[in-house]
Amino acid sequence: xxxxxxxxxxxxxxxxxxxxxxxxxxxxxxxxxxxxxxxxxxxxxxxxxxxxxxxxxxxxxxxxxxxxxxxxxxxxxxxxxxxxxxxxxxxxxxxxxxxxxxxxxxxxxxxxxxxxxxxxxxxxxxxxxxxxxxxxxxxxxxxxxxxxxxxxxxxxxxxxxxxxxxxxxxxxxxxxxxxxxxxxxxxxxxxxxxxxxxxxxxxxxxxxxxxxxxxxxxxxxxxxxxxxxxxxxxxxxxxxxxxxxxxxxxxxxxxxxxxxxxxxxxxxxxxxxxxxxxxxxxxxxxxxxxxxxxxxxxxxxxxxxxxxxxxxxxxxxxxxxxxxxxxxxxxxxxxxxxxxxxxxxxxxxxxxxxxxxxxxxxxxxxxxxxxxxxxxxxxxxxxxxxxxxxxxxxxxxxxxxxxxxxxxxxxxxxxxxxxxxxxxxxxxxxxxxxxxxx
Numbered sequence: 001x002x003x004x005x006x007x008x009x010x011x012x013x014x015x016x017x018x019x020x021x022x023x024x025x026x027x028x029x030x031x032x033x034x035x036x037x038x039x040x041x042x043x044x045x046x047x048x049x050x051x052x053x054x055x056x057x058x059x060x061x062x063x064x065x066x067x068x069x070x071x072x073x074x075x076x077x078x079x080x081x082x083x084x085x086x087x088x089x090x091x092x093x094x095x096x097x098x099x100x101x102x103x104x105x106x107x108x109x110x111x112x113x114x115x116x117x118x119x120x121x122x123x124x125x126x127x128x129x130x131x132x133x134x135x136x137x138x139x140x141x142x143x144x145x146x147x148x149x150x151x152x153x154x155x156x157x158x159x160x161x162x163x164x165x166x167x168x169x170x171x172x173x174x175x176x177x178x179x180x181x182x183x184x185x186x187x188x189x190x191x192x193x194x195x196x197x198x199x200x201x202x203x204x205x206x207x208x209x210x211x212x213x214x215x216x217x218x219x220x221x222x223x224x225x226x227x228x229x230x231x232x233x234x235x236x237x238x239x240x241x242x243x244x245x246x247x248x249x250x251x252x253x254x255x256x257x258x259x260x261x262x263x264x265x266x267x268x269x270x271x272x273x274x275x276x277x278x279x280x281x282x283x284x285x286x287x288x289x290x291x292x293x294x295x296x297x298x299x300x301x302x303x304x305x306x307x308x309x310x311x312x313x314x315x316x317x318x319x320x321x322x323x324x325x326x327x328x329x330x331x332x333x334x335x336x337x338x339x340x341x342x343x344x345x346x347x348x349x350x351x352x353x354x355x356x357x358x359x360x361x362x363x364x365x366x367x368x369x370x371x372x373x374x375x376x377x378x379x380x381x382x383x384x385x386x387x388x389x390x391x392x393x394x395x396x397x398x399x400x401x402x403x404x405x406x407x408x409x410x411x412x413x414x415x416x417x418x419x420x421x422x423x424x425x426x427x428x429x430x431x432x433x434x435x436x437x438x
Contacts, residue, residue: 038422045348068352097217104221111263175276184240196223278317278428298400316374
């Protein structure tokens with residue numbers, strides 16, 4: 001897909017001062033991993049929706065699908081748009097990293113996010129039993145208790161030093177500890193599970209140098225080996241998620257194989273805590289930028305839930321997801337061949353003005369906010385959506401009530417922009433630095 005853009009002039013010779021028109025379209029400069037896009041993706045997403053709703057990105061080889069209706073159509077048609085590539089490494093892994101993974105026995109057969117086979121419904125049912133409405137309601141006291149413990153430690157740090165990073169002290173460990181409680185995960189420290197999960201996200205969704213990929217592969221291999229050992233020894237643990245997988249039977253009546261059970265755990269253990277931690281981090285930062293919200297969060301029933309939903313629409317932590325075409329198919333007037341690798345711009349779809357009025361404005365209680373696609377839609381919709389929403393709302397209320405006077409830590413005169421996680425499919429503040437000045 002080509003465009004012409006003649007508004008800029010490019011020097012071609014210093015001696016003569018000669019210039020030629022720059023015929024590149026702005027989208028030729030798009031870098032999905034670049035700081036310009038990670039820091040402020042909205043102008044790029046607007047441009048994609050407006051001028052190139054199906055755009056081939058040469059940097060990744062992916063076809064970017066950016067309009068809400070097209071993204072939704074793809075997600076609702078798993079026969080034409082397969083999930084097989086959902087967990088593939090976007091950056092090719094060097095041989096040394098592949099060897100490390102091979103020695104660890106690493107494999108991710110189709111289980112959940114990457115499964116288009118007849119085994120998917122049954123495996124998904126196992127997962128949803130652990131994240132149904134009753135279990136989420138029962139989990140609220142657990143979330144509140146863990147949040148209270150973490151905020152006690154955060155308050156102590158603020159009292160001692162005047163500041164604290166609420167990402168590492170609160171947003172990141174909260175969902176990990178809650179998930180471990182809900183799924184009966186034992187024998188591992190939360191910090192270790194967080195480190196392994198973050199390594200997996202960066203390895204498969206990042207653009208790292210080979211040396212870094214080798215380090216990440218080592219951590220991911222350790223994660224996979226621990227999961228495999230845990231799954232092999234979990235059959236008697238009837239109340240655990242891993243125990244439920246061990247008892248699961250496939251459509252042909254055979255027991256679930258170890259490799260597929262490990263693949264399911266790999267996805268759930270990452271999605272259930274790393275991405276939820278990113279959501280809480282995003283919600284907290286958004287809230288602290290607008291401190292007048294905090295009294296409403298602390299006192300107004302339902303406001304925390306409404307604010308979380310609006311942040312999910314505008315700034316979801318899972319920004320994109322992948323699909324691959326099963327056959328030649330047309331999307332938004334563009335004919336795509338069989339095997340085309342697609343990148344669905346979930347974040348951009350939530351700001352589509354054809355669907356959401358004044359999409360750039362944060363508007364809690366927006367009547368159509370639940371139409372957003374932050375958790376996907378259809379048979380692969382995130383099974384942990386209710387838990388993520390609940391944890392983020394509880395976290396917001398807890399911060400508003402327990403730390404009502406904290407402010408974003410300042411630079412010289414104003415709060416400094418936080419460093420951001422900038423992976424292909426994940427974006428969130430990596431710090432929420434606050435100080436305790438009233």
